[in-house]
Amino acid sequence: MSRLLLVAFDPTDALGGAGFAGALGLPFDVLLLTGQAAPGIGAEKVLATGWTELPPSDAIASAVAGLAGGYSHLASVSAMRSKDALARLAGHLDAPMVTDVIAAEGPSQFKRPIVAGSLIETVAVDGNPIVLTFRPSGFSKPAPGAEVAADNLNLPGTSAVTRVSVSSRGGARPDLTQAKVIISGGRPLKDADTFERVIGGFADAVGGAAGATRAAVDSGIAPNELQVGQTGKIVAPDLYIAAGVSGSTQHMAGIKDSKIIVAINTDPDAPIFEIADLGLVADLYQALPELQEKLKK
Ligand SMILES: Cc1cc2nc3c(=O)[nH]c(=O)nc-3n(C[C@H](O)[C@H](O)[C@H](O)COP(=O)(O)OP(=O)(O)OC[C@H]3O[C@@H](n4cnc5c(N)ncnc54)[C@H](O)[C@@H]3O)c2cc1C
Known part of the structure; x- marks a missing residue:
């Protein structure tokens, strides 16, 4: 069965995914890696890992791999963190992966920029499941409906890597990928x-x-x-x-x-x-x- 699992690192990611699911022409579910509710975007199910913060990428990949059965596509908004975690996910599933998708011509053919954006490549992918990252700016963004509370899966987030601390010099400024x-x-x-x-x-x-x-x-x-x-x-x-x-x-x-x-x-x-x-x-x-x-x- 063809179905998309939209892996949202936080609830705002989910919003960017609605247009992508529409372009694939697939029914979709949302998996919130963090957060407990997603904006209403037409997903059939909204699931949550139950994590209060993101674990390292290897833990994300193995948790999502455990849910991948029944999905033909697993996708996230393109970002450093998603490319890291989803590349590991593709490895777990022995699945093909396409990054930075900017347009979908049906469920198995995609356009993506290459050579620093000076060329656009069209790729056809033969695989099930297919792992993808996409740039939300390439897809329409619907006005969000009422928030949908997620079903909490209480997934394990265990990893051999333990985060000791996180520091940033960015302070309270907005994130670059979200800033106006x-x-x-x-x-x-x-x-x-x-x-x-x-x-x-x-x-x-x-x-x-x-x-x-x-x-x-x-x-x-x-x-x-x-x-x-x-x-x-x-x-x-x-x-x-x-x-x-x-x-x-x-x-x-x-x-x-x-x-x-x-x-x-x-x-x-x-x-x-x-x-x-x-x-x-x-x-x-x-x-x-x-x-x-x-x-x-
Ligand atoms: C594989 C690869 C990947 C790369 N990825 C990236 C990337 O992701 N992002 C990125 O940015 N670069 C990337 N680069 C580097 C890129 O090629 C350039 O070297 C870099 O972007 C140049 O940075 P710059 O504009 O700060 O410096 P410069 O090219 O040195 O330009 C400085 C500019 O400032 C102007 N200037 C000087 N003084 C003043 C002043 N007082 N007031 C106003 N203007 C002034 C100059 O006229 C000049 O145009 C990559 C390179 C490679 C090979």
């Missing part, structure tokens, strides 16, 4: 203190998230979890401000679903201006404080 406004900084931010003051300060002033290029991350200017791009996070905010970002294909691969891109760069020939909706040829150290001051007013 993102300001990203690149190599010219010089050091971690400058990045935090200039980019972090601007993000806080507008209630947005801070992001960074890989050059900034590799130079120790910004923490790893802030990297945006092909090998970082794929983002789709309403407004993306790129300050001191040259616009490499790898960075652009992560931002092209943004609604409005604003670029601030001293070099008028920087490639970022080719995809920016608004471009300012200016020094970010002058332009950002001025912009921040104007936004305050």
Whole structure:
């Protein structure tokens, strides 16, 4: 029987999955890895693991593998954490896996970006089950109905790996993949203190998230979890401000679903201006404080 299990890392993931299930043309159930209730999106069953926090990926993979019987498709929203856990799940099930699906042409043929988004590949998959990750920006998002309480499965979340602690320099800012406004900084931010003051300060002033290029991350200017791009996070905010970002294909691969891109760069020939909706040829150290001051007013 053809049926999708939407593996939602948290309840907001479930919302992104409704359009994906519609594109596959399959009935679907939701498995909440965390949370106890999902927005009403037409799932036949809403299940919950009962976990209060996510266990390591190997525990997620073995728990979901135990529920996989009866499902032809198991899918999650594309993110670092889902690619890690679902790749292990595919290994458990000896199943084929396709990542970063942006369109479905029926239940076994998918489109996905490759080569940093410059090519779109169409793949046909022969397997049962099929494991997938998808980018929700490629699929319609329904208005959520009333919340549906989940059936708690009380699944074990045991792993040979024990989390000792988690720390983040991101503070209380919104998550990059959920933020409506993102300001990203690149190599010219010089050091971690400058990045935090200039980019972090601007993000806080507008209630947005801070992001960074890989050059900034590799130079120790910004923490790893802030990297945006092909090998970082794929983002789709309403407004993306790129300050001191040259616009490499790898960075652009992560931002092209943004609604409005604003670029601030001293070099008028920087490639970022080719995809920016608004471009300012200016020094970010002058332009950002001025912009921040104007936004305050
Ligand atoms: C396999 C692979 C994967 C990669 N994945 C990623 C990825 O996921 N994300 C990513 O970002 N990169 C990625 N990269 C790296 C990518 O190729 C670029 O090197 C990187 O994006 C460049 O970062 P940048 O724009 O900060 O630095 P630069 O290219 O050095 O650009 C800095 C820009 O700042 C401008 N500038 C300088 N001073 C100022 C100022 N005062 N005010 C305003 N503008 C100023 C300059 O004109 C320049 O355009 C990857 C590379 C490889 C090979």
